[in-house]
Amino acid sequence: MSDLEELYAAIDALNLEGGWHRKTPSLWSEPRENFLPMLWRYADVKPILERAGHLVDHRMADRRNLTLRNPVEGNLYATVRTLVGAYQSIKPGEVADAHRHTPNALRIILEGQGTYTVVDGVRVEMRPGDVLLTPSWCWHSHANAGPDECFWVDVLDVPLVHLLEPMFFERHPDRLEQNVVSVAESPIAFRWEASLAALDKATAPTNGMAQREIELGAPALKSTAVHVQRMPAGFVSPRYRTTANAIFTVIEGRGTTRCGNSEMRWAKGDMIAMPAWRTYQHEVDRDTHLVRVSDEPVMRALGLLRDEVAAAV
Template structure:
């Protein structure tokens, strides 16, 4: 059929479909544009106290020789989600037993871990071994070899965060096991650009408290630990005093919160979550957020804020 001979609009639409085109004026089930961010992901909360026994059960039932990583992926409850925690980030609880090693690999996704319980655990990143102890934040940037081991006497447990869903969307995924199994250690150091020590974080927060008499109305007392080595994930640590309640907000970022101390309640969208040590909260893009602190808290925020800012999408507004 020749387009020049078509005099009927429905017939034109039908012919365009054959040629792989969709007219912009045709009504869709979901529009291409809408007024405000509308994440398909839901606010969610995972209790460390509830899942810690499950993680220890996994330690009894499967070894690091069978599992690439012994972890529990925090899957968002939104319909159709099979692994992601937010639209761009995935989180997981992970454990390693004394004497075990989690063999080395490397991949395109950027990753980090927030250490919840560990003494004498370690990571080797591109041949450099450094400790992983309670309260530390350890980085493993994309395409860096990394593996883990444990010389202590009690299980080591931590929270992993990776930008795997973003990599799936953009499609540059790569993965490779280290040919030696566990990457050889070239040197061992205590201070590393791949590690924020708990003591260093506490010092940064203390310095911020001394210098800042008016904490941010939305985020409170905050230090930014973001690294150029992780260009897709912002790392910020908040110190919230007992009784603090911030100004509610919405912003254009997908965010995970990891609780390193204290207790509180968060209202995220229509949901209310009571949280404590080790818990994880998912704050989808554009969702209204309001925190109330019952006991002085330290909270790690992990978000795709750098991606949103780079693209010019980021905004923050009161809610």
């Protein structure tokens, strides 16, 4: 090899790359802006789910849901880098068969009475405002035994599992678990009444992003933290960013979240994608409760959790 051209040809032939002439950098000064801050309005989604209830048999895919796909170029599935959110519905009399998978999952109930979930043989009722957990590799099914079509939000760490690659999925051999015990309370179910009572006694988080905040579980799942936030009408948060990716669900209230050039006006049932290291700010019009689901446990375990607070403007 008498010159650089021959040297580079030899490097390329072995699927190598010289660190001194990379085509694209592998290190940069701070996180890049890839995924986009996004808002999905429940008022837009619910009519589609209701229509899907007439056109899409629940057995076609076990779950009748609509996934929140971030429109960043090249993305086919994720809502933010490590998490995916979805809206799901189930009609009276329908049963979603049991399955299990390595991704962790949780659901936040929006409306409807009479639904329940069965997780590893434990049957728990699902009511509006409740947060219910499905830890990795637990059998789970759900059904609607009530009079209402029911709607909820799902958040899973499927994109993280895609990145790490240990994806496993299995359908229950009997379609449903056979030995089921019904309970009124369970460690997998965080009741809305309990969350409200805890918020009454809570203080503001150190980042100032809510008037009061609680964490459900410690954390709720190994990869996923769940925080419930309370903000009164007129509340304006500081400007904040964190290396944790997050998905917000509006349980009640109305307001605006600003992030860069995006201004997202939200209301009950809406979902907000907030990618890592994007500076955002909440301004609240009506008394509000938000549920923030994030990958903080992953970032903390890897020593990668950072945040910054700036003054409100």
